Amino acid sequence: MLNATTTTTSNAPEGIHLTCGMSGSHPLIFTIVPVVYGFNFVIGMVGNSMVVAVIYRYMKLKTVANVFVLNLAISDLTFLITLPMWAIFTATGYYWPFGSFLCKASAGLVIFNLYTSIFFLTALSIDRYLAIVHPVRSRRYRTAAYARISCLLVWLFAFVVSVPTALTRDVHNIDSETTVCGTLHMKDAVRQKNLLLAIGLMKSLLGFLVPFLIIITCYCLIGRALLSGRNIQKSARSREDEVLRMLAAAVLAFFLCWAPHQVFHFLQVLNQLRVLVDCSILEIIDTAMPFTICIAYFNSCVNPIVYGFVGHNFRRNLLRLLCCARRGLPGNHPSISSKMSALSYRASEALSLTTKSKTSSTNGK
Missing domain, CATH: 1.20.5 (Single alpha-helices involved in coiled-coils or other helix-helix interfaces)
Structure with missing residues (x-):
């Protein structure tokens, strides 16, 4: 997505004039990024569809972990349907032909997926903590019904916090040369500037830092409990080990995929605060941003790969699904x-x- 970070308004009908020019406009970006988007779309749609099919058909929704993993896969699928539009947008040199509504909806779904993914991973981490450290006391709360209610709350909260991003995105004409889908920060729009700053800080805090502090805390408490070996039944440990490893791999993948983007997003927040105003720095940010977004979007297709390599139970059921599909030909x-x-x-x-x-x-x- 395009972020024209330094702009001046123009009352002329021909459009908006950029003081720093069209930052991040390089032929390499217009060639590589659409290919990566296409790869992410194909792998992600196939992989997450298999996750949904395996859980729904074989693993069922009787455990808390399966409920959360299923919702995580659905969240990735809802985001992946927007990737073809972003691929076309980038391949045509940041030209948006799909209109204002799809611009707002697609931008909102990107942030919506960020929030739902990290919230579901956080919920899974809390569930693993309760299952391993407090297996008896948490049994009455760790039910599929409570998990479904938690998922509903996650969907609603993620929708609420992603709506402002959708509202601030729109189609804009740049110097009467091209039409883009992006957020333009205008010097005379103080209220808009404060709103964009709040959205940026919320993305960094709620979408990354705070959830990771909760996840790290859960893992520290789990590690301390496993090392001490107290209050943990051996049978419970053997049942939960595979899910814990799978969750740890998924959390690590999320961090590696989203951390580079969050770093450059924080630099954009500094630009909104006028801490960074040099056009050369903005050029670096806008050039690097598409590649960090590619890495971030890769997270939507890496989870099924993680489940297949780490989760023995998931891998076994996936083979059953593939064998049934083959027999059904x-x-x-x-x-x-x-x-x-x-x-x-x-x-x-x-x-x-x-x-x-x-x-x-x-x-x-």
């Missing part, structure tokens, strides 16, 4: 296969009878 349908076998058997029997009759007639002669 027209060439592998059980009834068709049985009919073909029967026909082959009858043909061989007829051939053997013909051969015997020819042999007997020859002997008779």
Whole structure:
């Protein structure tokens, strides 16, 4: 998404004039980024669809972890449907042909996915803490019903905090040369500047720092409990180990994917505070931002890979799903296969009878 960070307004009808020019406009970006978006879209749609299918068909929604993982996959799918539009937007040199509504909706879904992903990972971390450190006392609260209620609250809260981002995005004409979908920070719009600053700080705090402090705290408490070995049943530990490893891998993947983008996003916040105003620095930020966004978007297709490599139970059920799908193909349908076998058997029997009759007639002669 484009962020034209330093702008001046113009009352002329031809559009808005940029004091620092069209930052981050490089042919390399327009070539590589759309390809990465396309890769993320294909891998993410296939992988997360498999996660939904495996959990719904085999693993069911009887455990808290499965409920949260299913909602995390659905969150990624809702975001991934916007990637083709962002790929076209970047490939055409930041030209947005889809109108104002899709500009607002797509930008809102990007931030919506950020919040839902980190909130669901935080909820999973709290659940692992309760399951391992307080397995008995937390049993009455760690139910699928409570997990569904928690997911509903996460969806609602993430929607509320992502609405301001959608409202501040719109289609703008830049110097009558191109039409972009972005946020333009205007010097004479103090109220808009404060709103954008609040949105930026909220993205850094609620979308990254605060949840990670909660997650790290949960893991520290889990590690201390596992090292001491007190109040933890061995059977409970063996049941929860795989889920804990899978969650740890998912949290690490989220951090590695989103940390670079959050760093440059914080630099953009400093620009909004007028701490950074040099056009050369803004050029670096706007050039690096598309690549950090590519890395961040990769998180939506990395979770199914994490589940497949770390989760033995998920991998086993995924193989069951693939085997069932293979048997369901027209060439592998059980009834068709049985009919073909029967026909082959009858043909061989007829051939053997013909051969015997020819042999007997020859002997008779």
